[in-house]
Amino acid sequence: MTEVRLVDIEKRYGGFLALPKQSLTIEAGEFLVLLGPSGCGKTTTMRMIAGLEDITSGDVLIDNDRVNDKPPKDRDIAMVFQNYGLYPHMTVAQNIGYPLKLRGISKAECTARVLEIAEKVELEELLKRRPSELSGGQRQRVALARAIIRTPKIFLMDEPLSNLDAKLRVTMRAELKHLHHELGVTTIYVTHDQMEAMTLATRIAVMREGRIVQLDTPKKIYSEPVDLFVAGFIGSPSMNLIKGEVENGFFVAKGVKIPVQFSDRCDVVLGVRPEDLEIVERQRANIMAPVYALELTGDATLVTIKDGATSICVRGPADFEANIDEVCHIAPRKPEKLHLFDKSTGERLNS
Ligand SMILES: Nc1ncnc2c1ncn2[C@@H]1O[C@H](COP(=O)(O)OP(=O)(O)OP(=O)(O)O)[C@@H](O)[C@H]1O
Ligand SMILES: [Mg+2]
Known part of the structure; x- marks a missing residue:
């Protein structure tokens, strides 16, 4: 060889x-x-x-x-x-x-x-x-x-x-x-x-x-x-990249409040893959926004929710049903699947 x-x-x-x-x-x-x-x-x-x-x-x-x-x-x-x-x-x-x-x-x-x-x-x-x-x-x-x-x-x-x-x-x-x-x-x-x-x-x-x-x-x-x-670049559909900031232990953006283990910082981007998010009941939700589009792929439903400029895709179950504009509740599956990046340099911040 x-x-x-x-x-x-x-x-x-x-x-x-x-x-x-x-x-x-x-x-x-x-x-x-x-x-x-x-x-x-x-x-x-x-x-x-x-x-x-x-x-x-x-x-x-x-x-x-x-x-x-x-x-x-x-x-x-x-x-x-x-x-x-x-x-x-x-x-x-x-x-x-x-x-x-x-x-x-x-x-x-x-x-x-x-x-x-x-x-x-x-x-x-x-x-x-x-x-x-x-x-x-x-x-x-x-x-x-x-x-x-x-x-x-x-x-x-x-x-x-x-x-x-x-x-x-x-x-x-x-x-x-x-x-x-x-x-x-x-x-x-x-x-x-x-x-x-x-x-x-x-x-x-x-x-x-x-x-x-x-x-x-x-x-x-x-x-x-x-x-x-x-x-x-890697992953399809692409990783969700949400612009926001870290404040008192939470990543916050419009319609989004997710606990993260990171010090306070402005201008960050939170990355989370569609399969690392799940649709949950309202009480457990970290992300809330109206449904923008539903795409059935056969084994799953890709649900895109949109609030202003923030658009997020979640991979939901194949039998998931909702109306367009109906509010959808979402949470990350695991905290270790959250990625934080510096908005200006693009570099990864968490290990
Ligand atoms: N003979 C050449 N003279 C001048 N520039 C060239 C020449 N060949 C390639 N380039 C430039 O070098 C860069 C790299 O080209 P290359 O063909 O390696 O890209 P690539 O990654 O294979 O792209 P693709 O996915 O489109 O095939 C490009 O900006 C291209 O315009
Ligand atoms: Mg080539």
């Missing part, structure tokens, strides 16, 4: 600083997910590891071997590109089998492997087509199949499931997870889908404007986001 180290790596495009100097170690056998909004530098990071992009300064080490000047083909990396990168003149089967052909594997073995992988990504019916005759999601699966047909030192996957429908995405996610379990190949995976990040990653690096703002296990990132950016 292979370790990848980025040491004091920096990337500039002319005058534009895409990635400020930083270091990151991807441990051998790890499934590291780079998660962040569009333009934050995920693809650039991957391309530098693959050798497709020059590094402005710093080093890329693959198993302690400095590879800055090594061409991509000598790095033993299989990559799924965001734009697929398929060979237009080749059929699906030829595209998928290409990495094996390059390695001089016999035609019979190649054909058998192609069929095996094509079944995994549900493409076995389309092997004779060319990329121009495929849908976006089908092309994406060809790219994925081409990457996973052999066992490289490192997998780099840039949004490999972004164009698949919801059901296929979940199936492919499980395939990738199983593949990682089976082969244990060090994988760096880019997504802006936080659900994909949570389910696949051994660790997630949350990026913002070129910087890694939090690097941790999915569990820790979910339960202890370091700042408002991470708090708002």
Whole structure:
């Protein structure tokens, strides 16, 4: 298994600083997910590891071997590109089998492997087509199949499931997870889908404007986001972020009064996830506001209440019923699931 180290790596495009100097170690056998909004530098990071992009300064080490000047083909990396990168003149089967052909594997073995992988990504019916005759999601699966047909030192996957429908995405996610379990190949995976990040990653690096703002296990990132950016990015529906202040042991905002163990302070933001709130009777309520919207998801009802500028979502039971504008009473399930942030810096205040 292979370790990848980025040491004091920096990337500039002319005058534009895409990635400020930083270091990151991807441990051998790890499934590291780079998660962040569009333009934050995920693809650039991957391309530098693959050798497709020059590094402005710093080093890329693959198993302690400095590879800055090594061409991509000598790095033993299989990559799924965001734009697929398929060979237009080749059929699906030829595209998928290409990495094996390059390695001089016999035609019979190649054909058998192609069929095996094509079944995994549900493409076995389309092997004779060319990329121009495929849908976006089908092309994406060809790219994925081409990457996973052999066992490289490192997998780099840039949004490999972004164009698949919801059901296929979940199936492919499980395939990738199983593949990682089976082969244990060090994988760096880019997504802006936080659900994909949570389910696949051994660790997630949350990026913002070129910087890694939090690097941790999915569990820790979910339960202890370091700042408002991470708090708002991870989780669906998003964490409620309520502006207010701490006064005499209570967090207070319009319609909200919740006991917190924190010293008095203005300009804070209380974060609480919809599933960490519950609908209660009036006497136990810490939050009271009229119902603004009800959304049945099947196994739950998402209840949004709104009082002035403050809007709060709570995950209620599937059989919950209320009229719009009717006052709803809410309380946090557990005090340890409350997060406090500094409103101006965005930093987490409680541990
Ligand atoms: N060749 C280039 N020349 C100049 N700027 C570039 C170049 N390639 C990327 N950038 C800039 O670098 C930043 C990071 O781009 P990158 O493609 O890594 O983002 P990303 O996180 O992959 O985004 P997305 O989720 O949209 O794919 C962006 O601001 C982008 O505009
Ligand atoms: Mg990208």
